[in-house]
Amino acid sequence: xRNLNTAPTGAVRRYTNAFDALxxxxxxxxxxxxxxxxATPATGQTVDPAAAPAGSGTQTTASIPDLSGIWGHPxxxxxxxxxPSGPGPLVNKSRRRQTFGADGPLAPGTDAFVSNNNELVAxxxxxxxxxxxxxxxxxxxxxxxxxxxTPTPGNQCWPQPLPYIFWNFGVLMLQQAxxxxxxxxxxxxxxxxxxxxxxxxxxxxxxxxxxVGHYEGDTLVIDTVGIKAERLFAMVDTFGTPYTPALHVVExxxxxDYEAAKEGQERAAKELWRIPDPAEGWAPDPNYxxxxxxxHFTVEDDGVFTMPWSATVTYRRPVLTEWPxxxxxxxxxxxxxxxxxxxxxxxxxx
Numbered sequence: 001x002r003n004l005n006t007a008p009t010g011a012v013r014r015y016t017n018a019f020d021a022l023x024x025x026x027x028x029x030x031x032x033x034x035x036x037x038x039a040t041p042a043t044g045q046t047v048d049p050a051a052a053p054a055g056s057g058t059q060t061t062a063s064i065p066d067l068s069g070i071w072g073h074p075x076x077x078x079x080x081x082x083x084p085s086g087p088g089p090l091v092n093k094s095r096r097r098q099t100f101g102a103d104g105p106l107a108p109g110t111d112a113f114v115s116n117n118n119e120l121v122a123x124x125x126x127x128x129x130x131x132x133x134x135x136x137x138x139x140x141x142x143x144x145x146x147x148x149x150t151p152t153p154g155n156q157c158w159p160q161p162l163p164y165i166f167w168n169f170g171v172l173m174l175q176q177a178x179x180x181x182x183x184x185x186x187x188x189x190x191x192x193x194x195x196x197x198x199x200x201x202x203x204x205x206x207x208x209x210x211x212v213g214h215y216e217g218d219t220l221v222i223d224t225v226g227i228k229a230e231r232l233f234a235m236v237d238t239f240g241t242p243y244t245p246a247l248h249v250v251e252x253x254x255x256x257d258y259e260a261a262k263e264g265q266e267r268a269a270k271e272l273w274r275i276p277d278p279a280e281g282w283a284p285d286p287n288y289x290x291x292x293x294x295x296h297f298t299v300e301d302d303g304v305f306t307m308p309w310s311a312t313v314t315y316r317r318p319v320l321t322e323w324p325x326x327x328x329x330x331x332x333x334x335x336x337x338x339x340x341x342x343x344x345x346x347x348x349x350x
Contacts, residue, residue, distance in 0.1 A: 063217075063218075064175075064215055065215075065218045065219075065220065065254065065255050066175070066255075067173045067175060067220060067253055067255065067293060068173050068174060068175045069172070069173060069317070070170060070171075070172050070317070070318060070320065070321070070323060071170065071171050071172075071173065071292075071293050071315035071316070071317065071318070072169060072170050072279075072281075072282035072283070072284065072315060072316060072317070072318030072319075072320075073168075073169060073170070073171075073265075073268075073282070073313055073314065073315045073316075074169055074274060074275045074279035074280075074282040074283055074284075074318075075169075075265075075268050075269070075272035075273065075274055075275070076115070076117035076167075076272060076273045076274075076275060077092075077115065077117045077120055077167055077238040077272075078090065078091075078092060078115060078120070078122075078167065078237050078238050078239065078272070079166065079167035079168075079238070079272060079313065080163070080166065080167075080237070080311035080312070080313065081264070081267060081268045081271070081272070081311060081312045081313060081314065082271065082311060082312075083296070083310045083311060083312060086309075086310060087127075087128050087307055087308065087309040087310070088309055088310060088311055089237060089309060089311045090122040090123060090126055090128075090129075090137065090237060090239050090241060091115070091122065091123055091126075091271070092115035092116060092119075092120055092121060092122060092239075093121045093122065093123055093141075094115070094116040094119040094120070094121045094144075094145075095113040095114065095115065095116050096113065096114065096115075096116040096117070096118070096273060097111075097112065097113055097114075098110075098112040098113065098114045098269065098273060098274065099274070099276060100269070100274035100275070100276055100277065101266065101269050101274065102262060102265040102266040102268070102269050102274070102284070103262070103284060103286065104277065105276075105277075112270070114269070114270065114271055114272055114273050115271060115272055115273055116273070117273045119144050119145065120140070120141070120144050120150070120238050120239055120240075121141035121144050121145060121239075122137050122140075122141055122237075122239035122241070124137040124138040124141065127306060127307075128305050128306055128307055128309050129241070129304070129305065129306070130303075130304055130305065130306055132242075132304075133241060133242055133304040133305070136240055136241065136242050137239050137240055137241055139240075140239055140240030141239070141240075150240060151233060152164075152233055152235065152238060152240075153233040153235070154167070154186060154238075154328075156232070156233055157187060157328035157329055158231075158232065158233050159189065159207035159208070160184075160186070160189060161207065161208065161209075161227050161228070161234065161235075161236070161243070161247075162208065162209060162224055162227055162236075162247075162249045163236055163237070163249055163297055163299055163311075164235055164236055164237055164238070165184055165186075165189060165208075166295065166297065166313050167238060168184040168185050168186050168189075169185055169186075169275070169279070169280065169282040170184070170185035170282050170318065170320075170324075171183065171184055171185070171315065172185075172323055173253075173293075177195070178194070178195055178196075179192055179193055179194055179195055180192075180193040180195065180213055180220065180222070181193070183323070185282075185323075185324065185326055186326055186328065187326060187327060187328040187329075188325070188326075188327070189208075191208045191211060192211070193211040193212065193213045193222050194211070194212050194213070195212070195213050195214060196212075196213075196214050197212050198212065199212055199223070199225060199226070203225055203226035204226065205226050205227065205228040205229070205230070205245065206226060206227070206228055207227075207228055207231075208224070208227065209224040209225055209226045209227035209228075209247075209249075210224065210225055210226040211223070211224040212224075218254055218255065219252050219253065219254045220251075220252070220253040220254070221250065221251070221252050222250070222251040222252075222253075223248075223249075223250050224248070224249045224250075224251070225247075225248050226245075227243070227245075227247050227249075229243055229244050229245045229247065230245075236299065236301075236304075241304065242304055243301050243303075243304055244301055244302075244303030244304060245303075246300075246301050246302050246303050247299070247300070247301045247304075248299075248300040248301065249297060249298070249299055249300075250297065250298045251295055251296075251297045252295070252296045252297070253293060253294070253295055254293075254294055254296075255291040255292070255293060255294075256291060256292045256293065256294050256314070257291060257292075258289050258290060258291065258292065260292070260294075261291065261292020261293070261294070261314055261315075261316050262284075262292070262316070264292065264294060264312070264314030265284070265292075265314050265316060267314075268314060278319060279318075280324075281318055281319050281320030281324065282318045282319075282320070283318060283319050284316040284317065284318060284319070285316070285317050285318060285319050288316070288317045290317065292314060292315055292316045292317075293314075293315040293316075294312055294313070294314050294315070295312060295313040295314075295315070296310065296311075296312050297310065297311060297312075297313075298310045299311075
């Protein structure tokens with residue numbers, strides 16, 4: 001996980017254009033999908049009714065929303081936007097001064113304080129947490145306050161589970177007739193979403209879980225179960241909130257008009273620290289006035305949460321137009337004097 005402050009210090013991740021094959025694909029992917037199957041839950045899990053289509057029918061290529069290409073969300077941890085109403089994600093009690101709004105520096109004298117990405121101390125009294133989870137979040141926050149630094153999947157270069165992975169600054173969406181591929185900018189992490197297929201009767205737990213999707217009008221709906229819980233750094237957010245094998249995540253992606261997408265990122269800037277421009281290229285393209293992309297996701301886990309909760313992430317087209325390579329193992333000092341436990345050797349194998 002990047003340790004970004006107002007100015008980076010020490011080693012900086014090296015970016016290259018090794019992913020030229022995954023360049024911006026705006027309008028380049030033609031898709032045709034037949035909606036035929038509802039998602040079937042894994043054993044012991046219940047799929048949100050909203051995640052399954054009401055019936056069968058044909059959706060034409062022209063009516064499928066074009067979500068393809070590169071999308072940016074230049075905001076730091078916890079990176080989730082609270083929903084307009086209803087139970088939402090944990091909020092950071094530690095604050096820092098905001099320096100940038102959605103589209104540039106704040107006016108001099110603006111007094112805005114937002115989540116302190118350098119000290120992640122969540123409100124463990126949030127009623128969505130069961131007692132055991134609340135205790136884990138409390139201990140995580142106490143470690144942060146001691147200045148020790150707390151390991152996460154991101155800063156340890158481990159696969160990032162859902163919904164933790166949604167903190168990434170950028171996503172690349174690739175649409176095909178039978179699947180959606182989602183690439184995240186942090187460390188080559190890739191998810192495959194099968195379209196119009198059920199979950200298997202017995203789901204084998206995996207890093208990103210078993211994801212199936214379908215289109216509901218202008219919305220792509222993805223249902224994920226079977227996220228590996230027996231692992232190190234198992235957390236749903238950057239506050240150390242744990243999860244169990246019962247974790248169930250439903251994502252809903254839809255396009256927003258330019259003004260609505262801008263408003264969504266302005267709302268994010270009221271709670272989340274905005275990376276100063278150029279934000280590693282993830283700042284919004286000032287010349288692009290087209291649609292944005294919003295992810296609305298819902299999280300359920302009866303072993304951890306007292307109720308389902310939701311959050312949003314609002315993306316816009318970023319300044320960069322080529323997908324960067326970002327190798328976590330090239331920058332493993334995640335806390336001063338502390339290094340990620342990645343495999344290493346004193347001499348090359350050749």
